[in-house]
Amino acid sequence: MKSNSLLNIALVGNPNTGKTSLFNQLTGLNQKVGNYPGITVDKKQGKCKISEHLTAEITDLPGTYSINPTTLDETIVLETLLNESNDSYPDLVIVVAEVENLKRNLFLFSQIKDLQFPSILVINMSDQMIRKGITIDIEALKRELKSEIILISARKNLGIDALKREIENYENWNTEPIANISEKIDTVFFETIKTAFPEFSLYKSWLLITQQKNCAFLSSELYQKITAFNPDSEKVKKYQHKETIYRYQIINEILKKTYSVDKNEATDLRSRLDKILTHKIYGYIIFFGILMLIFQSIFEWASLPMDLIDSLFANLSELAKTNLPKGTFTNLIAEGVIPGIGGIVIFIPQIAILFLFIATLEETGYMSRVVFLMDKIMRKFGMSGKSIIPLISGTACAIPAIMASRNISDWKERLITILVIPFTTCSARLPVYAILIALIIPDERIFGIFNMQGLTLMGLYLLGFAAAISSAILLHNVLKIKTQSLFVIEMPNYKLPSLKNVFFEVVEKTKAFVFGAGKIILALSIILWFLASNGSEKFKNATEFVTTQESANHLNDEVLNKKIASYKLEHSYIGVMGKVIEPVIKPMGYDWKIGIALISSFAAREVFIGALATIYNVGSDGEDVGTIKERMAAEVDPITGEKRFNFATGMSLLLFYAFAMQCIGTLAIVKRETKSWKWPILQLTGMGALAYIVSVITYTILS
């Protein structure tokens, strides 16, 4: 249960009103991302010292226009406000509004008031009032709404202290409802609800009844009581409509007396920028220009830190091996844990850079224009304009990308987006592509300009998008899900991005990746290490067996040790697994060693390189320990005597990695977000089958 010294505060408000900015002001770096029990969605929480004796735990919620949710994001708000047994059930609610569209903000505020929470209206962006010619009579508004109101600017850090002082006094706030829905809509009907649920505010009971399907947290007892009230959907719709109109009536009356805008002050910056950014030619040119810039930067800026991280972890492994006492535990640390963690950390630069761009673009208000520009095109593929952001994010990592699809209200569009995201070329594929391309594509230029290797990489990127789009079209035609379009998107004002907000967003997204995918990648690295360093009888007797077998050859120690290691690998559990699948992967042009790498990279694609490095390091009988690329180039097929990584095998591998679903982290997230195993299994088998077929065909044609 919740500790009594800590005050739970929820931040609720329309999108883009500055909840997160206020949250960042209040909590600073004391933030963490948690999980909701039941519906598993991330929530952001942080601690804030309100006064000497009072500390608050503040929850930042996704923006919403109403308590009645249309997207998964918004469902969280409903859940937070209705589920009393939740740890973070608020003791008080801060409703964040902004000066410009106060009317619509008050709509939500009136709903919160009717739930009878102690609540305070925080009107943000006071710094914009003069420029926009807005005047608000705060005292009168306080009287009319019978509520506490504070004018702040989260960006300029104005009014935050006054807010804290007001919160100290929260027990004395007025909690009367604003709207009398019973009297205005259907007295008889609402009176029966009132008598049935005397423990709740009337509006809460009404919400529970109308939002049953979004209230998974209800006790079965309460649930039964509520379903007994099932009014027909016609009636619900009519009443919700009436309620909406009624609330706006009240608000209009109040604002007439308290709020005024001097229209002459309105600027036309919005319309001028809109004309260019959503123009039928310039709009697309600008958008694709920005995309190119993003991809370019991911490559250019990330490569240096990635190399550093790579060598740092290699050195750490070495260090652990030489300094810790010899034994299984040291091996686990040096060969399992450290490379495992390295495999996660290496992606941080690319993910951080990508989200730096996305957060900046979101802050400016440009992303809504992209949605507007792309919606019709994306709908042809069964997706929504809102799918663009997840698809772009997918080029860094599918995990945050899938989570970014939560604001798509249409279930079919959201599902298709989630299902096709793993086709986009994520950063885990890059190291695999890089090494294979270096092996099989000559480092030459065509027509003296285009680097062939670069072109191949670009081709693979395009292939990823093409695969995503084609499978979306397929799913669009196959999936029989009927949905009503709820697509409405606000076009916010253009703003200069706030560095603080961008910074926090990048930190949050990166953390989500590290802790979401990280755990799984780490766990699998350890399992793989175990499988490679243990085996049956033959594995255990490897030293004796090889020594006796080679005794006539008078090998020196080093060569002998390598022979032993190679023999060990072949008979370790993972070696056995590689051999078992060899017949299956032979048509693709692979041997059991590549098979081992394939199995290993099921956890996460980039493990492929590490696995091959291990295999060829331990499995070669030569003396020179060259780079992994040289080793691979030198590997020959023992039967044909041909190079193992020839053009045919290399292409087949490239295409396999382009299409196959080899990421446990993604599968886990898809399961979590779709609440069913059906979809991740479909991804796994569908993408796997496609990858297999394409690779077999490629290999057969090319060899």
Added chain:
Amino acid sequence: MGDTIANLKIGEIGIIQDFCLDAIPLNLLEMGCLPGKEVRLLQIAPLKDPLYIKVNGSHLAIRIETAKQINITKLR
């Protein structure tokens, strides 16, 4: 007359009359798109869909199929 938001030309203004409750998402109403309110068409996306409107103080983009369900009378 039978005008809907989808019949507006860029820059034109209409007054919302009524709509079929089944075809209009509740969130659109809640964002202020209500009978009696003025609606102005600001932009049309390059492929004729969605529409960018201003209604009751909110700047919104809605799909054309939704726009067709909202009856208006044009102001001239």
